[in-house]
Amino acid sequence: MTAPTVPDLQHIAPREQAEILAQALPYIRKFHGKTIVIKYGGNAMTDPALQQDFAEDVVLLKLVGMNPVVVHGGGPQIDEALSRLGKKGTFIQGMRVTDEETMEVVEWVLAGQVQQDIVGLINQAGGKAVGLTGRDGGLIRARKLKMVDKNDPSVEHDVGQVGEIESIDPSVVKALQDDQFIPVISPLGFGANNENYNINADVVAGKLAEVLKAEKLMLLTNTPGVLDKSGKLLTNLSAREIDELFADGTISGGMLPKIAGALDAAKGGVNAVHIIDGRVPHAMLLEILSDQAYGTMIRSH
Numbered sequence: 001m002t003a004p005t006v007p008d009l010q011h012i013a014p015r016e017q018a019e020i021l022a023q024a025l026p027y028i029r030k031f032h033g034k035t036i037v038i039k040y041g042g043n044a045m046t047d048p049a050l051q052q053d054f055a056e057d058v059v060l061l062k063l064v065g066m067n068p069v070v071v072h073g074g075g076p077q078i079d080e081a082l083s084r085l086g087k088k089g090t091f092i093q094g095m096r097v098t099d100e101e102t103m104e105v106v107e108w109v110l111a112g113q114v115q116q117d118i119v120g121l122i123n124q125a126g127g128k129a130v131g132l133t134g135r136d137g138g139l140i141r142a143r144k145l146k147m148v149d150k151n152d153p154s155v156e157h158d159v160g161q162v163g164e165i166e167s168i169d170p171s172v173v174k175a176l177q178d179d180q181f182i183p184v185i186s187p188l189g190f191g192a193n194n195e196n197y198n199i200n201a202d203v204v205a206g207k208l209a210e211v212l213k214a215e216k217l218m219l220l221t222n223t224p225g226v227l228d229k230s231g232k233l234l235t236n237l238s239a240r241e242i243d244e245l246f247a248d249g250t251i252s253g254g255m256l257p258k259i260a261g262a263l264d265a266a267k268g269g270v271n272a273v274h275i276i277d278g279r280v281p282h283a284m285l286l287e288i289l290s291d292q293a294y295g296t297m298i299r300s301h
Ligand SMILES: Nc1ncnc2c1ncn2[C@@H]1O[C@H](COP(=O)(O)OP(=O)(O)O)[C@@H](O)[C@H]1O
Pocket: 040, 041, 042, 043, 044, 073, 074, 075, 076, 202, 220, 221, 222, 223, 225, 226, 227, 228, 250, 251, 252, 253, 254, 255, 256, 258
């Protein structure tokens, strides 16, 4: 299975380069002042050169007048930290089973390491990024996730300190946007008794996009998009088609919360929801600023 080809600007003729750049104008005009929520998946951020490209793309979007908001993941990075402690990460239906010790590692890796790395890279690229967790400014209120088995609804799984979102108060994000900052958000929430919750980053990105009335939600991951059983890219999916893919087991693991978050956002009024390959340099930029479509687009109907 090969990813869709994204033109490498260094290896194409100047005239074609100019044409690609000229294509951007109507998109810059259309999305000026609009919020774009970008989920940067832990699997898409493993290569330092790609991380730098990502940061530069985010800054470019900001400089041409859009309001990018980054929600980051860090699943593989948490796994690595756990393995150094002799612990193995376990997942049920795409959610990490989070005991007390795991929660400490999750917080440290997400808010202490991954978030700060992304903030540093965006600032180095000329932006003004500010790192937040769901606790800051009362952004993400959560409660313990009640997880029912996807095949047998009478079975409930206890996944520990995993949260589901109760409400989002976007005022801190809006205040940062108004002052031209780029928010970089770790998917951690707080509960009624001030307890901490580990929340899947795709779910946070989906809900935040809805609450911010974002124009677009871009989910950057490590596959070309949603694939069918034979590995072929599905470029467009409706809610009904997604139900079928859930039912026949085509979608599994980390793709389960990703599609759920994407569908929530689409149903919640986000105009364009895309799952794209974060391993392809500048795929996000070309998706937003050119006539080309990459990855899978999720539709609510
Ligand atoms: N139908 C599918 N199409 C594409 N990927 C799928 C599918 N079903 C399960 N997956 C898995 O979902 C993974 C992406 O989710 P995840 O590992 O959580 O990534 P991220 O860190 O980007 O959130 C893919 O790498 C793949 O292993």
